[in-house]
Amino acid sequence: MRRFALIAAPYLWLLALFLVPFAIVLKISLSDYAVSIPPYTPQFDWATGIGAFLEKLDFENFIWLSEDDLYWKAYLSSLKIALISTFMTLLVGYPIAYAMARAPEEWRATLMMLVILPFWTSFLIRVYAWMGILSNEGFLNQFLLWIGVISEPLTILNTNTAVYIGIVYTYLPFMILPIYAALERLDDSLIEAAEDLGCSRLTAFWLVTIPLSKNGIIAGCFLVFIPVIGEFVIPSLLGGSDTLMIGKVLWEEFFSNRDWPVASAVAVVLLLLLIIPIVLFQRNQQKQQEADT
Amino acid sequence: MTRMSWFNTVSLTLGFAFLYVPMLILVIFSFNDGKLVTVWAGFSTKWYGELMQNEAFLNAAWVTIKVAVVSSTIATVLGTMAAYVLVRGGRFMGRTLFSGMIYAPLVMPEVITGLSLLLLFIGIGLDRGVLTIILAHTTFSMCYVSVVVSSRLMTFDRSLEEAALDLGCSAAQAFRLVTLPIIAPAVISGWLLAFTLSLDDLVIASFTSGPAATTLPIKIYSAVRLGVSPEINALSTIMIAIVTIGVITASLVNKRQLVRQQRDEQAAVRS
Numbered sequence: 001m002r003r004f005a006l007i008a009a010p011y012l013w014l015l016a017l018f019l020v021p022f023a024i025v026l027k028i029s030l031s032d033y034a035v036s037i038p039p040y041t042p043q044f045d046w047a048t049g050i051g052a053f054l055e056k057l058d059f060e061n062f063i064w065l066s067e068d069d070l071y072w073k074a075y076l077s078s079l080k081i082a083l084i085s086t087f088m089t090l091l092v093g094y095p096i097a098y099a100m101a102r103a104p105e106e107w108r109a110t111l112m113m114l115v116i117l118p119f120w121t122s123f124l125i126r127v128y129a130w131m132g133i134l135s136n137e138g139f140l141n142q143f144l145l146w147i148g149v150i151s152e153p154l155t156i157l158n159t160n161t162a163v164y165i166g167i168v169y170t171y172l173p174f175m176i177l178p179i180y181a182a183l184e185r186l187d188d189s190l191i192e193a194a195e196d197l198g199c200s201r202l203t204a205f206w207l208v209t210i211p212l213s214k215n216g217i218i219a220g221c222f223l224v225f226i227p228v229i230g231e232f233v234i235p236s237l238l239g240g241s242d243t244l245m246i247g248k249v250l251w252e253e254f255f256s257n258r259d260w261p262v263a264s265a266v267a268v269v270l271l272l273l274l275i276i277p278i279v280l281f282q283r284n285q286q287k288q289q290e291a292d293t
Numbered sequence: 294m295t296r297m298s299w300f301n302t303v304s305l306t307l308g309f310a311f312l313y314v315p316m317l318i319l320v321i322f323s324f325n326d327g328k329l330v331t332v333w334a335g336f337s338t339k340w341y342g343e344l345m346q347n348e349a350f351l352n353a354a355w356v357t358i359k360v361a362v363v364s365s366t367i368a369t370v371l372g373t374m375a376a377y378v379l380v381r382g383g384r385f386m387g388r389t390l391f392s393g394m395i396y397a398p399l400v401m402p403e404v405i406t407g408l409s410l411l412l413l414f415i416g417i418g419l420d421r422g423v424l425t426i427i428l429a430h431t432t433f434s435m436c437y438v439s440v441v442v443s444s445r446l447m448t449f450d451r452s453l454e455e456a457a458l459d460l461g462c463s464a465a466q467a468f469r470l471v472t473l474p475i476i477a478p479a480v481i482s483g484w485l486l487a488f489t490l491s492l493d494d495l496v497i498a499s500f501t502s503g504p505a506a507t508t509l510p511i512k513i514y515s516a517v518r519l520g521v522s523p524e525i526n527a528l529s530t531i532m533i534a535i536v537t538i539g540v541i542t543a544s545l546v547n548k549r550q551l552v553r554q555q556r557d558e559q560a561a562v563r564s
Contacts, residue, residue: 002465007385010375010435014394017432021409024416096308099301111305113544118312120536122493124510124517125529129315132322132521137331139318172312230402232496237517247404254408254500264412267405278400 029061029264061265070249071266075273077244081160081235082228085167089224090217092168093175097216098209100176101183112180119173126170127237134162134238158240166234171227175220182216183209215288222281229274246270316533323526330521340527350528353512357492360423360508364430365487371431372438372487373480377468379439380446398436406433407500414501421503429501430491437490438483445479478547485543489536 065071100111118126133139134157141153156162186209194204210217232247239245246266254263323341327334344350378385379392398406410429414421453475457467473480495510502508509528516525 003382006374007378007382007391010371010378010439011387011391013371013432013435014391017410017413017428018394018398021413024412025405025409028412092308092311095300095304099304099308102298102301103305109544113540114309114312117537117540118316120489120540121316121533122510122529122536124493124495124513125319125532126316128513128517128521128525128529129319131517132330132526133315133318135331135521137329139331142331169311169315226400227402230404232404233514237514247402250404250408251496260412263408267408270402271405274400274402281400282396 025264025267028261029268030059031261032060061261062269064262065265065269070244071246071269074244074246074249075269078229078246079273081163081167081245082225085164085171085228086221086225088164089168089171089175090221093172093220094179094217096172097176097179097183100180101186108184115173115176115180123170124233127166127233130162130166130169130238131157134165157238158243160239160243162238163235163243163245166238167224167228167231170234171224174223178219178223179213179216182213186212215284218284219281219288222277222284226274226277226281229277230270319526320530320533323523323530325523325526328523330523330526340523341531344524344527344531347524349507350509350512353507353509356423356506357509360426360430360498361488361491364427364491365434365484367427367431368435368487369438369480369484372435372483373442373476375435375439376443376446380443395436395439398433399440401433403494403496404500407497410497411500421501422506425501425503426498426506426508429497430487430494433497434487434490437486438480441483441486442476442479445476449475478550482543485539 096115100108100115103111131138135141136153136155136157138157140156141150144150145153156165190212191204191208194208195201199207230247231245232251235243235245235248236251239248247270250263250266250270253259253266322330322333324336324338325332325334326337326339375391375395379388379395382388407429410425410432411421414425414428419425449472453471454467457471458464462470493510494508495514498508499511499514502511513525513528516522
């Protein structure tokens with residue numbers, strides 16, 4: 001009896017507040033838009049039953065999504081931004097993780113804490129910090145003008161460049177930590193052996209260190225890529241009007257256009273888009289866990 | 294590895310500069326006398342004074358703290374239960390669905406979680422306000438708590454529990470007297486994680502809050518959309534300071550505990 005209660009409490013909570021809401025999104029994504037409150041006509045009615053539902057089922061909103069350029073472009077551009085920024089985060093994060101793993105042992109705990117600390121600090125504040133740096137009168141432009149690299153301020157804020165900078169900055173800890181974990185376990189004697197056998201330091205790095213930290217790299221890339229796809233705060237604060245990301249489109253569809261059925265359809269397609277990377281990530285994690293035990 | 298190569302020194306220096314300089318600039322300019330956050334006009338703490346007089350911000354801060362305390366506490370209880378069930382519960386009907394529902398919110402985009410919860414609340418006619426934000430935050434943060442606690446439970450030596458049961462404890466007593474004290478650090482860090490996630494959340498709160506309840510991130514977001522302002526810098530500085538003190542204290546306490554544990558173990562071996 002007690003065991004039943006133990007299982008039932010979290011189970012029912014998640015059913016009611018995770019699964020049921022999602023079923024509602026699915027249902028509304030199949031409904032028609034209407035000028036009323038709530039702004040849609042339900043497609044599924046318990047009174048008329050499943051037969052009538054199937055008769056009227058037309059995937060209208062999904063067809064609308066596939067016909068309107070905006071949504072295609074938004075999905076593709078989210079994918080593009082996520083891919084490029086994941087790669088950039090890897091380029092910035094790997095040397096940091098590598099240097100941390102090579103640092104004297106007594107420093108490592110402190111360095112770890114310094115990487116984690118920004119993660120506990122508000123995401124919104126960290127994005128906001130870049131608004132003052134990247135604006136036309138911002139610090140970056142002031143600095144570049146002062147050292148004489150440029151003669152006129154660059155427009156960075158409200159462009160895709162600012163979005164990339166913001167993503168690399170906020171997601172960097174997610175990339176560093178798994179790579180650091182993989183590199184820290186790396187046995188130095190393997191690299192020494194490679195060098196003894198005639199590898200240059202660079203070849204040894206390429207042939208030994210990188211392959212052995214593969215799992216960390218993969219985990220870090222997924223941890224950045226998956227959340228960036230649906231990102232809203234960064235494109236809306238640092239991006240411009242031409243920065244198309246699907247999270248932002250969904251937000252505007254819902255709050256500005258008040259088109260709930262289309263917003264729901266956007267959500268369903270976004271989730272379908274994410275299933276592949278999520279399943280791949282899950283598999284990779286499982287493989288790693290099995291290898292560890 | 295006794296000495297760091299120049300390459301490693303440079304990447305650490307540049308890396309940590311990249312992580313910390315933006316926040317440092319933010320903090321410095323919260324003490325700026327001028328209205329601009331990019332031109333230094335002398336030292337002043339006037340923005341902090343103005344912040345303290347800003348009713349809207351203070352109200353939002355109060356709502357945010359209330360939501361965070363309540364939601365992270367419920368989330369910790371439910372999340373710990375879920376972790377215990379997943380690691381120790383054995384087989385039961387719908388176990389796969391259950392573990393799926395625990396992991397899915399971790400990778401679910403916030404816009405989708407927010408949208409789906411809002412549609413639920415409207416569907417059942419629940420007025421949006423503090424209660425709905427608490428429900429929403431509890432739902433996603435209990436999953437984080439459960440992940441943190443279950444990773445501790447997995448490395449936990451079961452024979453300790455079995456010994457307690459052999460010595461006549463009931464299952465509930467064994468949990469309270471043996472399991473809970475051992476997993477306590479994980480439960481506490483789960484609570485802290487849930488608390489910060491709730492403090493920090495903008496997207497889900499925007500969907501699930503009503504006009505009656507505005508949280509601090511929502512307030513900051515709408516102010517920041519209009520551009521940078523020294524008042525927001527001051528607010529950010531206060532929040533950064535609280536987090537920094539919290540994290541450093543937690544890690545010192547952890548370290549102390551670790552040292553004491555090691556000493557106890559050594560003492561036990563010697564005697």
